[in-house]
Amino acid sequence: MGLPLSGKTTIFNALTRSKLETSSYSAARFSFSTAIIDVLDPRVDTLSALFNPRKTIYAKIQFSDISGVAGGQASRGTGLDTQLLNAASKCDALLLVVRGFESDQVPAGDGGVNPQRDYDILLQELIFSDLVIVEHRIERIEEGIQRAKTADKPNLEHELALMQRISDALTEGSTVADIELTDEEAVFLRSFQFLTAKPLMTVVNANEGAPTDIELGWASGHRAAAALVLQGELEAEIAQLPPDEVADFLASYEIPEPGLNRLVRMCYDLLGQLSFFTVGEDEVRAWTVERGAPALEAARTIHSDLARGFIRAEVTSYADMIACKTMAEARRLGKLRLEGRDYIVQDGDIVHVRFSI
Numbered sequence: 001m002g003l004p005l006s007g008k009t010t011i012f013n014a015l016t017r018s019k020l021e022t023s024s025y026s027a028a029r030f031s032f033s034t035a036i037i038d039v040l041d042p043r044v045d046t047l048s049a050l051f052n053p054r055k056t057i058y059a060k061i062q063f064s065d066i067s068g069v070a071g072g073q074a075s076r077g078t079g080l081d082t083q084l085l086n087a088a089s090k091c092d093a094l095l096l097v098v099r100g101f102e103s104d105q106v107p108a109g110d111g112g113v114n115p116q117r118d119y120d121i122l123l124q125e126l127i128f129s130d131l132v133i134v135e136h137r138i139e140r141i142e143e144g145i146q147r148a149k150t151a152d153k154p155n156l157e158h159e160l161a162l163m164q165r166i167s168d169a170l171t172e173g174s175t176v177a178d179i180e181l182t183d184e185e186a187v188f189l190r191s192f193q194f195l196t197a198k199p200l201m202t203v204v205n206a207n208e209g210a211p212t213d214i215e216l217g218w219a220s221g222h223r224a225a226a227a228l229v230l231q232g233e234l235e236a237e238i239a240q241l242p243p244d245e246v247a248d249f250l251a252s253y254e255i256p257e258p259g260l261n262r263l264v265r266m267c268y269d270l271l272g273q274l275s276f277f278t279v280g281e282d283e284v285r286a287w288t289v290e291r292g293a294p295a296l297e298a299a300r301t302i303h304s305d306l307a308r309g310f311i312r313a314e315v316t317s318y319a320d321m322i323a324c325k326t327m328a329e330a331r332r333l334g335k336l337r338l339e340g341r342d343y344i345v346q347d348g349d350i351v352h353v354r355f356s357i
């Protein structure tokens with residue numbers, strides 16, 4: 001999401017190889033498009049070359065292009081459109097696109113191009129929309145406390161204190177993610193789907209040739225927040241190239257890798273996720289779990305039966321697998337470990353679950 005004409009659709013096209021129409025005049029109305037991409041992890045290709053499976057399946061990320069933040073909704077007290085809030089609240093992370101490019105064709109509005117200002121406006125909108133939810137909840141709890149039986153009051157008062165703490169933090173410009181919460185509080189708050197509880201990624205959409213390695217401290221001052229610069233239009237062009245022309249194109253612009261790759265790594269980092277792999281003749285496949293997830297959780301990601309009947313996980317690190325080339329050799333050299341349900345899965349692990357139901 002982002003302000004009109006920041007290049008949301010351009011970035012979306014770059015990320016998803018889509019060809020949605022971009023426009024040089026402002027459409028501040030709600031619109032929504034979505035696309036799913038394969039995470040082109042070179043480790044999957046390497047494993048696929050080793051095992052020569054019938055199917056190769058990459059991890060997937062779904063991106064949505066959500067427009068409709070005009071800027072100033074919060075200060076006018078109107079807040080974001082309900083459809084927009086619904087669409088955004090379903091996402092695991094928010095990607096804020098801010099304009100960093102100059103252009104004679106695309107009006108920049110009052111004050112010209114200013115990424116930090118636009119970021120502040122967007123964050124204010126998100127904070128305001130969470131504040132509306134909290135204030136509404138506080139009213140409901142206060143009504144409830146007046147009517148409640150004595151036995152129910154402590155619970156309601158407990159929740160009221162939590163909501164007031166959130167309200168105070170948001171009023172001071174913090175995000176929900178910034179607030180120290182107990183696990184119990186965090187679980188309780190999930191159903192409210194606060195936007196500022198989500199990881200926030202800021203993309204500064206810059207012109208071709210703009211430096212991409214600059215410090216963006218202003219966009220990473222909150223917990224679970226990070227920022228990067230993408231050359232949106234150029235990246236959208238790269239996304240439309242035939243795969244065998246990409247390397248030459250990147251070299252001619254002195255870009256080490258498509259910005260999409262950097263962004264995908266940022267997604268994994270901020271969401272605290274990692275990939276593990278399953279391999280075989282039938283299928284080589286990447287799976288996604290949260291960092292710190294035990295083998296049992298990895299098994300459940302593959303299939304609930306594998307978790308239900310979990311016996312052991314056979315685990316080989318990615319590096320060992322590449323060195324050994326076959327499962328038989330990994331086994332012979334003792335690189336295939338038997339792990340229990342509590343084993344913490346590592347990024348790149350090749351996992352085979354033994355189970356019985």
Ligand SMILES: Nc1nc2c(ncn2[C@@H]2O[C@H](COP(=O)(O)OP(=O)(O)O)[C@@H](O)[C@H]2O)c(=O)[nH]1
Nearest residue numbers: 005006007008009010022023024101103206233
């Ligand atoms: N010069 C330049 N123009 C861009 C860049 N990114 C987007 N644009 C143009 O800015 C306008 C708005 O882009 P669009 O992606 O439709 O913005 P959205 O309203 O946020 O979805 C379009 O005319 C784009 O071609 C960029 O990096 N450089």
Ligand SMILES: [Mg+2]
Nearest residue numbers: 008009022067
């Ligand atoms: Mg658009």
